[in-house]
Amino acid sequence: MINIQDILKIEPTLTFNGLDNNPNSIQLDDPRFITDHLRQIEVAIDWLSKIKRRKSRVKYRCSYGLKHRIEAEGKTYISNGALIAACVAIDYPYKKYPDSYNIAIPIPIEVCEEESDSQAVIRYFGEYYLRDLFDSGLSSYKIARQLSLDINERVSPHVVKYIRKKYFSN
DSSP states (O other), rough: OOOOOHHHHHOOOSSSBBHHHHHHHHTTOOOTHHHHHHHHHHHHHHHHHOOOOSSSSEEEEHHHHHHHHHHHHHHHHHHOHHHHHHHHHOOOOOOTTTTTOOOEEEEEEEGGOOHHHHHHHHHOOHHHHHHHHHHHOOHHHHHHHHHHHTSSSOOOOOHHHHHHHSSSSS
């Protein structure tokens, strides 16, 4: 059985969004959403449990990108925080990114033949919306900030720069 309080003892800044010190963020143990959070954590645990853990021949994948893959495969929404909580709950290894909502999760190389974080952003927002943002003349930092506000999860400026260069450069 998943115990949110045990998870929060290990990662006290964990919220619905991920690792977040903002007291206004939706907390994982918020009674209004606890049933949904537990369901999301169970979905993430199920997905992670199918991955063979190993120390070599892995790529570290951003939790935000992996959450989109799990959503696509499971046809259900899960939060970044639920995926991180699942890692904590089943003692799946991870590394923290400095100053980020996200974590890096080691995934075997063969499993990594999936959509990258940039493809997940493109799929989520759509080409037309992203093209409008890029055509607006905003910097990658400002676009990343806008996208983050739109989905209430951090989108890295590095991902935006990669998308701009690879998919939208003229």
